[in-house]
Amino acid sequence: MAKNRLEVEICGIKFKNPIITASGTFGYGIEYSRFIDISKLGGISVKGLSLNEVSGNMMPRIIETPAGMLNAIGLQNIGVNRFIEEKLPILKKYDTRIIVNFWGKTIEEYVEVAKILDSVDIDMLEINISCPNIKEGGIAFGTDHKMTEKVVSSVKKNIKNKPLIVKLSPNVTDIKLFAKICEDSGADAISAINTLLGMSIDIETKKPHLSNITGGLSGPAIKPVAVRMVYETYKTVKIPIIGIGGIINYKDVIEFFIAGSTAVQIGTANFVDPEIPIKIINDLKTYLENKNIDKISSLTGSIKIN
Amino acid sequence: MTGKIVFNKKLSDKYYYMKIESPEFVKNAKPGQFFMLKTQSFDYLVDPLLRRPFGVCDIEEDCFTILYTLVGKGTYLLSNLQTSTEISFSNPLGNGFSIVKNKNVALVGGGVGIAPLLYLSKALKDNNNSITLYYGGKSIGDIHLLEYFENTCDYIKISTEDGSLGEKALITDIITNFDYDIVYTCGPKPMMKNVVSVFQDKVENIEVSLDERMACGLGACLGCIIYVKEGDNIVQKRCCVEGPVFDGNKVVWEL
Numbered sequence: 001m002a003k004n005r006l007e008v009e010i011c012g013i014k015f016k017n018p019i020i021t022a023s024g025t026f027g028y029g030i031e032y033s034r035f036i037d038i039s040k041l042g043g044i045s046v047k048g049l050s051l052n053e054v055s056g057n058m059m060p061r062i063i064e065t066p067a068g069m070l071n072a073i074g075l076q077n078i079g080v081n082r083f084i085e086e087k088l089p090i091l092k093k094y095d096t097r098i099i100v101n102f103w104g105k106t107i108e109e110y111v112e113v114a115k116i117l118d119s120v121d122i123d124m125l126e127i128n129i130s131c132p133n134i135k136e137g138g139i140a141f142g143t144d145h146k147m148t149e150k151v152v153s154s155v156k157k158n159i160k161n162k163p164l165i166v167k168l169s170p171n172v173t174d175i176k177l178f179a180k181i182c183e184d185s186g187a188d189a190i191s192a193i194n195t196l197l198g199m200s201i202d203i204e205t206k207k208p209h210l211s212n213i214t215g216g217l218s219g220p221a222i223k224p225v226a227v228r229m230v231y232e233t234y235k236t237v238k239i240p241i242i243g244i245g246g247i248i249n250y251k252d253v254i255e256f257f258i259a260g261s262t263a264v265q266i267g268t269a270n271f272v273d274p275e276i277p278i279k280i281i282n283d284l285k286t287y288l289e290n291k292n293i294d295k296i297s298s299l300t301g302s303i304k305i306n
Numbered sequence: 307m308t309g310k311i312v313f314n315k316k317l318s319d320k321y322y323y324m325k326i327e328s329p330e331f332v333k334n335a336k337p338g339q340f341f342m343l344k345t346q347s348f349d350y351l352v353d354p355l356l357r358r359p360f361g362v363c364d365i366e367e368d369c370f371t372i373l374y375t376l377v378g379k380g381t382y383l384l385s386n387l388q389t390s391t392e393i394s395f396s397n398p399l400g401n402g403f404s405i406v407k408n409k410n411v412a413l414v415g416g417g418v419g420i421a422p423l424l425y426l427s428k429a430l431k432d433n434n435n436s437i438t439l440y441y442g443g444k445s446i447g448d449i450h451l452l453e454y455f456e457n458t459c460d461y462i463k464i465s466t467e468d469g470s471l472g473e474k475a476l477i478t479d480i481i482t483n484f485d486y487d488i489v490y491t492c493g494p495k496p497m498m499k500n501v502v503s504v505f506q507d508k509v510e511n512i513e514v515s516l517d518e519r520m521a522c523g524l525g526a527c528l529g530c531i532i533y534v535k536e537g538d539n540i541v542q543k544r545c546c547v548e549g550p551v552f553d554g555n556k557v558v559w560e561l
Binding site for chain 1: 344352353354355356357394396397518519520521522524525526527528529531542547561
């Protein structure tokens, strides 16, 4: 059997390829199964779950910006228990790793959701401390040193079975500091970055385009910021990094690997065309074969300075 | 999937009519469905980034058509695409209109919202319905494709706000007959809201085709939420998956 050059390992878990669809852009996975073979994906990061169902922000929730989009969905989700009952059994039929992104309004709620998820048949947990679109929870935890330490260590102490990924906020002055705090608080891996806080105004009405006033900027427009932050994080921590931010083709993936990623997540590109992650997987395979690179993981952190 | 542009005609200063060849798309498209279209032909360009939703206007053999207006950079780029250019689009998405048989039906369209009513009118004619079209616009420049509707509709009534074609009135003001089994409408939100208010209590079935800004069109982004009444509750629906066609009597127009 031919070797799989695309296989990667994160916290002892093998992924058949490093392409994971990012939370918030891929629903509960099932939505896309009509359009692509989701078993071809390395993994799926499920939409951020909370303890109870959340109905999200008022409309309008999205606006396109140059080479990107702003969203203020507001972490709408069906709640962790309904996910486990209704969605997970369907998702488990597919041959892909399942990462569940989750969040809480309080530290206690973060812990409670994590404990529930720790006991079900999924592969990894991804804690969201960086959503810019909700008043409680989210970014309030990810941009304060003490809160980051407290929420990550509290969750880590209360889970026994699954590796914990912390999704970092780019909306901080120094991401290195937050990456180090996460590593020291017990994070098993880091995903970087979440969306950048942004705003767009209608010049005719002078009103913000989004009902939430501000939103999270994603898409190719944020890729250089994300690559820089992955590079800085890689220099700071020893735990693996999953790179996220504006990836739309295989060249972007290679760039994220060179900057220090062990895997990547594809976000807004899923909206642009659901076939993009599959195309990236195929293109990466061809790239590695043509370059005679045995395994993609050899590219991680291979940046040459000087 | 991809298809070739057969023509991309300018109809007036801001209206365009495009025909695309794609047997695969045509095979599955139902009246009232929409699709996501990349508005430029170059893969490496990422501005505009997102595909745009368009309603299926008509189906002719292996081709489908769209009627669009110049709104922003996406439609501007679209208007510059030449015949034979290959463009990329999704499968037909969302639910469609109900196709009734042997009924008396009214179609009410405003501006570019007339688009999905054309393919609908063909399907309704094939099912032996008597069809009245009410077609409104701000001005004569907003009224298009009448030659196609003349083949499918039994009666056509037109109004413009400036009186340059048909009666000088809002389209909802010229509706005097309410003896229909079902009403279908697509157009600006205030017009559709008026259509529902004109026909409610008189016609049981009113189907409205809604339009919301959407990123994916597949039900994942949750950017296109519509509010509808379900019993005593108001619930969220995704315009792309549960719509774009909704029961007009249940739509909550403003929260």
